[in-house]
Amino acid sequence: MRGWNQFETIYEEEQELSSTSSPFLSPSSSSSPPPPPSLHSIVNAWSLDSGSEPDVLICVQGTSFRLHKVRLISRSSYLKRHLTGVSDLTLSPPLNLTAETFAAVAEFCYSRRVHLTPSNVAAVRVAAELLGMTGEENLREVTESYFERVVGIGASMVLRSCVALLPEAETTASLASRCIEALVWEDDVSCMSDVVGMHPQDFQTVSYSLNRRLPNHDVLYKMVDLYLKENKCRKLTEEQKTEICNSIDCSKLSPHTLVNCVQNPQMPLRFIVQAILMEHLNTRRSVTAAATTGAQQQLERTTLREILQRDTADRQTTQIKETMDSTYSRIQSLEKELRGMKKILHEHHQAEGEKIRNNNVLNSERSASFHFDPADAESSKIQRGGRGSVSSSGFGLDNVRRKNKEVAGGMCNLSVGSSCRHDSKTPKMTKFFRHSKFITGLKNAFRISNSTSNPY
Structure with missing residues (x-):
């Protein structure tokens, strides 16, 4: 096992983002204070002040931490439950924690301070949830405050760190979806490359979170479309594709995106039908609105402005008709495909039925020829007294x-x-x-x- 020497230099590579006016850390500072002391130094200092030696041994990914039980259980409800009556504890999956992350957690238990950066805030935030470090001025509150400030300027970096922590990063605090939401507001699509590499189940979890967070689902549709195209090698089943696409609310798609969705062969058939119905409903609403506007315009005095508005309405109506024609063409092609499939199935059933009937006829003929006895026929002929019988005279x-x-x-x-x-x-x-x-x-x-x- 590795010892304490590893953690003596963990924080020397990065500058501490702290403020002199608050015991908690801030995401930036104009000054450059010295790096924080190592966890080993903090534990030794607390031992001297309290006059007690470390009394618990905690192992995380092959690294041992000798700490004071009273400091850990005062901040973590999880550690309080699992350290009752024991002095040794191993933190292993399903807890998604690394040794570096636990070192930051232990430091907070001793000093109420933690060194946060855009690359580790997601890991520490998840650890706070998993270890039950909630409540006022606890680790969850500190990490949440830092995340809200840093996500506006470093969302891409935080998102990359969240991918390795899925699904916990999403199920505990919706970190990945919040990063994507921030990038969407900034019109930044750099997150797409990180999203494509997600596991299908993790991607589905994130997409359903985005369903609740985004008022417009155009970006979500583009993200799902890109994921399906880039993950053909995974051989996603139709059920998986449908589950992923169900995260998209067709009523929250723009008309242009909705038309693209209807004509996208990458999407599952059930989702395309849903998009077609929504597009048809939107088209009817637009036609009704245009007709109402035209009737109102006829009742008023015609002016240049009204003429321009009427021309605009006519162009919109033309576009709507083109959209309807495209939609109906797509429906007809789908119906043609369905009829072809039904015809193939019908011909297959007919061939199978004909084969079964031929087998039955052949078996019956074989059975009849097998039971035929000439002697019986001759005996029957004699009993009937036929003219050709020898004994008839x-x-x-x-x-x-x-x-x-x-x-x-x-x-x-x-x-x-x-x-x-x-x-x-x-x-x-x-x-x-x-x-x-x-x-x-x-x-x-x-x-x-x-x-x-x-x-x-």
Whole structure:
């Protein structure tokens, strides 16, 4: 582990930005005071004054700090909870702290002073939140006051330091979005290069913060568009793109930016549809306003100024119509793409259905051919007494006698009628059945007799 010697020169490379009239540091000073004492010197001085030696050991990224517990717990609620009953503590992730940052925090716990610069204010500000150093005249208040003063002149530097501290730098104090907001007000787009290098989840966090901070979302749209173009290699999913684009409020885009958004193929389809609807609504409002203005002008006396205003309104109407034509063209192209996709899906389903039907027919034919038995067919033919049967001559005489009896019985039923056994109580359906049976018997008898009389 590294010792204290490293921190004896931490503050010698930079000048202290302090004011003689306040115990806290200011971002600039006309004089150049000597560098502040090292943390090691501050701790030794406090040990001599209090007569007590350091009683806790805190490790941060491989560096050990021997400090006094009473000084740490007096400023940090986090350290107060975790140092109760223990003398050793390691500060590790998810706490996003470096050894240099903790040295500045420890210095504040002893002297209520901290050396802040545009390059370290974000780290110390995040540490103040993570360690619970809040309240009046605590580290959060000091760092927040310095950040508000320095962000107007060094927002780019602060933003670069925030990127490495995301997402904590944004979730704890909205530092990154506040830097971008300051650069937007200064019409400075140098922040774009820093924004593009963010992780998708971090960029989404920052963009949603900007959604609440910016009254106009043109810059946010440009930032999102640039991020999507420069991060194609990341292969962002459509869901990720949609989540990022949802941070843009289409109602806060200027007409020119809205038209550009509608025609931008980089944007996801859902967001483009949303932009189209907003553009259509704005166009209708503009047309209504222009029509109302024209009607009012006709009622008044025509002057040169009114003529110029009317010409301006006509030009605006022409531009609106061109915008509408462009919008409708875009909608038609999108609808054409959707119809093409539906057609491809329909043809695919038809091909699959035809394939399934062909397989079913082929399987049924194979099943039928597999169960066919010539012996069964021949046996069935013999039982029916077919003319081509070999045994029909021997079997036909007995069959004729049986059919003659059936014919005689049928004739009896038809002639005697009411004198038969069933008498008048026989249902009509039964009589119909017997009549049919009689006719069938006649046909079989004559067919069989013809067959037996001329066997060759």
